Amino acid sequence: MNAGRFSPDAVRLDDAARAGWLYYVAGNTQDEIARKLGVSRQSAQRLVAMAVSEKLIKVRVDHPIARCMDLAGALSDRFGLASCEVVPSDPDAPDLLTGIAIAAAAELERTLKSPERRIVSLGTGRALKATVEQLPRMSCPQHVIVSRLGNMMQDGSASPYNATISLAERIGAPHYPYPLPVLARHPAELSAMRNQEAVQNTIRLCERADLSLVGIGQMDRSAPMFLDGFASAAEMDELAALGAVGEITSWVYDREGRIIDCAFNERVASAPLPRAGERPMIAVATGEAKLPAIRAALVGHLVNGLITSEATAERLLAG
Amino acid sequence: MNAGRFSPDAVRLDDAARAGWLYYVAGNTQDEIARKLGVSRQSAQRLVAMAVSEKLIKVRVDHPIARCMDLAGALSDRFGLASCEVVPSDPDAPDLLTGIAIAAAAELERTLKSPERRIVSLGTGRALKATVEQLPRMSCPQHVIVSRLGNMMQDGSASPYNATISLAERIGAPHYPYPLPVLARHPAELSAMRNQEAVQNTIRLCERADLSLVGIGQMDRSAPMFLDGFASAAEMDELAALGAVGEITSWVYDREGRIIDCAFNERVASAPLPRAGERPMIAVATGEAKLPAIRAALVGHLVNGLITSEATAERLLAG
DNA sequence: CACTTCGACGGGCAAATACTCACAAAGCCT
DNA sequence: AGGCTTTGTGAGTATTTGCCCGTCGAAGTG
Numbered sequence: 001m002n003a004g005r006f007s008p009d010a011v012r013l014d015d016a017a018r019a020g021w022l023y024y025v026a027g028n029t030q031d032e033i034a035r036k037l038g039v040s041r042q043s044a045q046r047l048v049a050m051a052v053s054e055k056l057i058k059v060r061v062d063h064p065i066a067r068c069m070d071l072a073g074a075l076s077d078r079f080g081l082a083s084c085e086v087v088p089s090d091p092d093a094p095d096l097l098t099g100i101a102i103a104a105a106a107e108l109e110r111t112l113k114s115p116e117r118r119i120v121s122l123g124t125g126r127a128l129k130a131t132v133e134q135l136p137r138m139s140c141p142q143h144v145i146v147s148r149l150g151n152m153m154q155d156g157s158a159s160p161y162n163a164t165i166s167l168a169e170r171i172g173a174p175h176y177p178y179p180l181p182v183l184a185r186h187p188a189e190l191s192a193m194r195n196q197e198a199v200q201n202t203i204r205l206c207e208r209a210d211l212s213l214v215g216i217g218q219m220d221r222s223a224p225m226f227l228d229g230f231a232s233a234a235e236m237d238e239l240a241a242l243g244a245v246g247e248i249t250s251w252v253y254d255r256e257g258r259i260i261d262c263a264f265n266e267r268v269a270s271a272p273l274p275r276a277g278e279r280p281m282i283a284v285a286t287g288e289a290k291l292p293a294i295r296a297a298l299v300g301h302l303v304n305g306l307i308t309s310e311a312t313a314e315r316l317l318a319g
Numbered sequence: 320m321n322a323g324r325f326s327p328d329a330v331r332l333d334d335a336a337r338a339g340w341l342y343y344v345a346g347n348t349q350d351e352i353a354r355k356l357g358v359s360r361q362s363a364q365r366l367v368a369m370a371v372s373e374k375l376i377k378v379r380v381d382h383p384i385a386r387c388m389d390l391a392g393a394l395s396d397r398f399g400l401a402s403c404e405v406v407p408s409d410p411d412a413p414d415l416l417t418g419i420a421i422a423a424a425a426e427l428e429r430t431l432k433s434p435e436r437r438i439v440s441l442g443t444g445r446a447l448k449a450t451v452e453q454l455p456r457m458s459c460p461q462h463v464i465v466s467r468l469g470n471m472m473q474d475g476s477a478s479p480y481n482a483t484i485s486l487a488e489r490i491g492a493p494h495y496p497y498p499l500p501v502l503a504r505h506p507a508e509l510s511a512m513r514n515q516e517a518v519q520n521t522i523r524l525c526e527r528a529d530l531s532l533v534g535i536g537q538m539d540r541s542a543p544m545f546l547d548g549f550a551s552a553a554e555m556d557e558l559a560a561l562g563a564v565g566e567i568t569s570w571v572y573d574r575e576g577r578i579i580d581c582a583f584n585e586r587v588a589s590a591p592l593p594r595a596g597e598r599p600m601i602a603v604a605t606g607e608a609k610l611p612a613i614r615a616a617l618v619g620h621l622v623n624g625l626i627t628s629e630a631t632a633e634r635l636l637a638g
Numbered sequence: 639c640a641c642t643t644c645g646a647c648g649g650g651c652a653a654a655t656a657c658t659c660a661c662a663a664a665g666c667c668t
Numbered sequence: 669a670g671g672c673t674t675t676g677t678g679a680g681t682a683t684t685t686g687c688c689c690g691t692c693g694a695a696g697t698g
Contacts, residue, residue: 017382018407024378025417026409029654036410042678045655056382059343062455063336063375066344073345110357348684361648364685 246293257300576619
């Protein structure tokens with residue numbers, strides 16, 4: 001028999017383990033445990049509580065979702081997120097948008113269910129488009145949908161993946177498209193544009209949004225920004241040289257999540273991106289290619305929420 | 320996305336898992352869960368209850384309870400066991416399988432965690448079935464699961480309590496069902512069966528198993544063997560007259576743990592039971608009714624490991 | 639199309655559980 | 669020894685949980 005074996009502490013811990021076993025495994029009530037161990041009910045409660053606080057009780061949830069919640073918790077801790085959701089990946093198609101779109105739609109739906117007026121601001125992109133498609137039709141004339149960035153290029157042609165209009169249509173809410181192109185031709189033009197009453201108003205709405213959903217764009221040659229023609233190859237190279245790793249509503253940032261001070265960003269007409277606000281600003285993004293962009297956005301607190309896939313969450317934590 | 324992924328049931332189960340995680344792992348109250356998931360408190364309660372009833376929640380107590388360790392040590396000494404585990408009993412339900420199933424699952428898990436290939440052989444019975452249910456899902460394609468005995472009666476109907484298939488499914492490992500019925504009709508038939516290539520191969524796997532878990536059957540009128548229809552009342556009487564007190568994978572033995580030389584055993588098709596091998600052969604059994612059967616198995620070194628309950632351990636040592 | 643059945647929902651309530659507080663016993667320092 | 673801190677205890681109370689039951693809507697049926 002070793003020394004500490006019967007020390008008061010050890011005996012008490014044994015009792016705690018026994019109480020914890022009777023409670024969690026055998027399903028007794030604390031009253032029954034008290035009777036069986038011959039102590040008062042309050043003591044039994046304390047023993048059970050001790051078993052928990054001393055980590056004697058290990059609980060695990062045996063469902064794929066559980067792993068996702070573990071990952072979500074870890075991401076929240078690591079990056080100080082107010083909200084984080086991780087969706088199971090299909091191993092064969094880990095970056096399918098459907099999963100995160102469903103999760104993002106659920107988040108959106110919760111906000112829209114409110115009877116009080118809510119302002120929802122949206123970015124653009126495939127992920128958000130898919131999100132809106134997952135939202136059931138509902139009637140919410142009390143809310144307002146506002147776009148955080150323009151819908152067209154300098155030449156007036158419309159950008160695809162505009163989620164604002166579809167969302168507003170789907171839920172029957174008034175909406176505010178962003179009344180500017182994505183990029184101004186030069187900084188001077190931009191400041192003139194910004195003075196317009198409608199623009200000011202829209203930006204104010206964005207600032208007051210009760211929920212904002214944005215996509216995250218990577219900065220390599222598969223960048224949405226490049227593919228959709230908002231930036232030329234030359235511009236992409238230039239940005240890459242400045243350390244750009246990602247963009248949110250066209251604001252280009254570096255690997256620390258700092259909006260880069262450069263010619264391109266000086267032409268970005270989108271609503272300003274507040275750093276780490278109080279209000280939910282949630283990124284909806286997944287995919288190997290977007291990893292550096294997502295990581296930087298989290299590090300720089302450009303967003304305080306994330307909806308992503310299991311595979312991406314794992315990579316984010318590993319890196 | 321596979322078919323069932325978004326079926327209503329699956330979604331509900333996901334929510335249940337989520338609720339269970341938030342409740343048991345994250346320590347939320349049901350009210351908080353309700354708010355987070357956007358449902359009423361009552362629904363949250365139902366989800367948590369479902370997570371429990373669907374066995375999504377696994378609890379184990381991580382503490383060597385002194386009394387149980389004493390009993391385990393005493394049993395090991397007395398019967399020369401290589402391993403012995405005693406789990407606390409609930410005084411009002413001393414023979415609950417849950418407790419020993421959790422312990423056996425933990426043992427099994429230790430073996431399965433190995434990156435090298437392991438061969439695990441299993442018997443049948445309620446205890447083993449419960450054990451497999453306690454095992455978390457994991458991915459172990461490197462291991463092999465093999466059954467020590469058949470899964471069906473002479474007429475081809477399947478026996479319940481088959482643990483091999485569930486285990487193999489749960490961990491995604493290849494498995495070898497035992498390619499014979501439990502009993503042959505007569506010894507001649509048996510020796511013909513034994514010559515089959517598949518049978519030889521399966522038996523060899525059993526002999527090389529790195530871990531074997533078996534149940535223990537008593538031989539009175541509550542015998543699993545009798546209740547499940549593998550032996551008639553007449554056969555049971557005959558065996559009792561020959562001094563049978565228990566059976567392991569259908570091999571019937573007497574109170575000294577000797578396999579009885581009799582007509583019944585000559586028809587048993589199960590893999591041979593090596594006496595006191597080097598490799599772990601662990602019995603998972605508890606209950607007043609099984610006492611003589613367990614004691615004899617230990618005395619005769621039919622097994623070299625035991626997982627049982629506190630109450631049973633005490634009785635074994637007392638007798 | 640009306641009717642029945644079934645399952646889910648949420649309100650309400652009683653039981654179970656967690657927390658607070660005041661007190662007493664035990665260890666500890668001076 | 670005496671005061672001090674620490675730790676456990678029981679009583680009382682607030683919170684949380686489990687369950688019953690009436691209601692409602694969807695799906696099935698004649």
